[in-house]
Amino acid sequence: MSIVKMKLNGKVVSGEVEARHLLVEFIREHQGLTGTHVGCDTSQCGTCVVHINGKAIKSCTVLAVACEGSDVTTVEGLARGSDLHVMQAAFKEHHGLQCGFCTPGMIMSAIDIVKRNGKNVSEDVIRRELSGNICRCTGYHNIVKAVQAGAAAM
């Protein structure tokens, strides 16, 4: 076991983990932040996407100990009090979610897509960049609309 220390949603946290523990396990089980989900075991589904030092990463592919000293943001860290991040608001406004399970990962990926591709990111780029996030409910139609709207507002 070793102690890992990182910034999580702006607060410094630490916990004792086994070397094999994944970041998503640290976030969900050690820190009790259950907005980050686990939907597969092959790093395909994207329900576990978080931001590490500002980049979207699947937290099921990173060991917790590898995040020592990192700045990690989860979906819980996006809103400022009751003020939603514009991407969160866009998902609600455009009905970009149904069961909600893929939603945190989608929103974290979407923000990263816009950061890298700009406000005017095209529909084709959004669809291609979302290939690592699977949704079974929406058919992606309204997710793409939400990302476009969120991009414009970011």
Next chain:
Amino acid sequence: MADTKTGIGASVRRKEDLRFITGKGNYTDDINLKHQTYAYFLRSPHAHATIKSINSGKAMKMPGVVAIYVGEDLVNDKIGGLICGWGITSKNGEGMKAGPHPVLAVGKVRYVGDHVAMIVAETREQAYAAAGAVVVSYGVLPHVVDAAKAMTSKVQIHEAASDNRVFNWGLGNEESTAAAFKNAAHVTKLDIINNRVAPNAMEPRAAIGSYDTGSDIHTLYTTSQNPHLARLVISAFNGLTAEHKLRVIAPDVGGGFGSKIFIYAEEVACAWASKKIGGRPVKWTADRSEAFLSDAHGRDHVTKAELAVDANGKITGLRVHTIAAMGAYLSTFASAVPTYLYGTLLSGQYNIPNVYAEVDAVYTNTAPVDAYRGAGRPEATFVVERLVETAARELKIDPAEFRRQNFITSFPHQTPVIMCYDTGDYAAALDKALEMSDYKNFASRRAASAKNGKLRGVGFSAYIEACGIAPSAAVGSLGAGVGLWESAEVRVNPIGTVEVLTGSHSHGQGHETTFAQQVSDRLGIDIDSVSIVHGDTDKVQMGMGTYGSRSGAVGQHAISKALDKIEAKAKRVAAAVMEAAVADVEFKNGTFTVKGTDKKLTFGEVALNAYTGHKFNTSEIEIGLKETAFHDPANFVFPAGVHICEVEVDMDTGHTTIADYTAVDDFGNLINPMIVEGQVQGGVAQGIGQALLEGVVYDDESGQLLTGSYMDYNMPRAGNMPHIGNFRLGFTCTPCPTNPLGMKGCGEAGAIAAPPAVINAITDAIGVREISMPATPLTVWSAMQPLKMAAE
């Protein structure tokens, strides 16, 4: 309408969204109970084998292990097996040949993934590690995984079914249908495989069993679409405990698509094991690999289908023989899917005087097969719409016009296969779809695609489905083990806010919004003054859950009935308070008035009076304002529509792109168009997935599941769907006459309509008669080669 911004017909943004977009959803795996343990299920690596011995001695000594259980432990505790809730009678009068379905295997395993042992430990890792130390000695048996081969195989999966056949069922008039084919001017025949798919709700199944030693009460948190049914089955059939001592909670559930209707081994085992280990909670969460292995799959039909047409282009007969895979065990509603949810829809939207369906349901050494989005109706629609499209092409009649000339045009319409369609206007949907898709200019788009090296094709799908399976007496006479009603309780608080406790269960459908719209509209109160409670058997009186697009037509009808009672009671209270006759009290826009006077009371004022009891005689009018209703529908509801798909096929690679998709649906009245559109978009995506990408594959030789992860099973991604500007939705409306809101169901339409639309488009594009699903680039490319060679 009380408030056009939040009432019926408004695209109200969803009330439930805030918790999901901020990470505050509460799914089963998010719940952690004090002192909980973790379960891991050791699964069979063989498709078919006897269990000679299980030695868990070494594993029990591994760190953190609390207990290890095998099938006999549950049997010794008198825990019954899993059940199939719908009995089907064969043509010869025999009942289903159902084999045992133990919670954990007893003596034999019958598919890769079958449950062999349950390891309970302090941590998930410890349970997993200990599973590796359980020594199981298997006697490997030959297996059969292909439904088409099951009846002729020498392999026998269950003693009860010597030829692996569970039943041989028929529906319709065999003789008159044979005569129709004898007299037909044209017969179209197709061999159709409806590919096996994995439901893949994004939230994997999970369960936490928790037994309270002080009260002798079991609590089960589980990923269920119908917690009350889970309680009934686990109590009455598995015999865990009496119903009043079992509480089932299905909190936020991350999608179901049918797969979370069923009662699964892991739920029963976790609930049982918690008591065995002295009351510590036992938690299990599937990983995706386990989901592929053990969630009930969908479809898997092998069908011979024929259509008879007379010299005037009128369809005179339709006949199918279908072999339907059940998998290794009969899942909860498995037997109903290829029978009463399939054969009954084989008349489609057409006036077909003679229909006959014969179905052999067979055991195979695979995961069980049960209802998956649409359940039987997609399989029926695929048969009908592939036949109709192919017949039109053979007869050189425009496929739209061939459909139109065979549409049912007067209602009610009694089909030869049980269903009596109540209302519809199929030509209106066709006309709208033709216009929206700009069908008349298809030829120019085809030419434009050809210039880019692409083959463009167009395909139709005129589907019908039956939702809100009912009435209970009718389904009971057809073999259902339960009634298919719904219940609602409307609880008005003294300050006039309202809680609705519903037996429907929302796992993405947005009930917290649409049900609140209904109440807000009816009572004239703010939508934020209404909350919807579901998913907990301790809170909600009774329920049958959500599947088969029943929550609107059945669940909301129950709410309507409870609201009728609320209004009647509130009028009595208002009359007493305003010193008027009940008959003179009117209720509109949230206000009670007395005819011919200026007396009025708001809904909130009446609610307060109902609870204070200061101004009426409480021996005549009971205190309080809370009403319960059960609703049993008079008939199914019949959503229908026309979907038109255009594809582009790359000539060099065989890769298919959905170039354009138009869906026109008649769901009757819409409560929330935004949510309905979302249901259609998601359903179409699943249908496109089945048509182009998805397929569960078991290896014939080894019996292993080859598509056991997202590396091997191709889920639809954002890039597989049509562009925003090329995906059009439209609606027509014939209100349903059997419910007060005039609603039909919208949850499954897309998944039902899309596969034949896509396949009809591909066969049109490349000029072949048949192509199998999923139409992967390899499949399409291979199909094109003989044509290419002929052309060269």
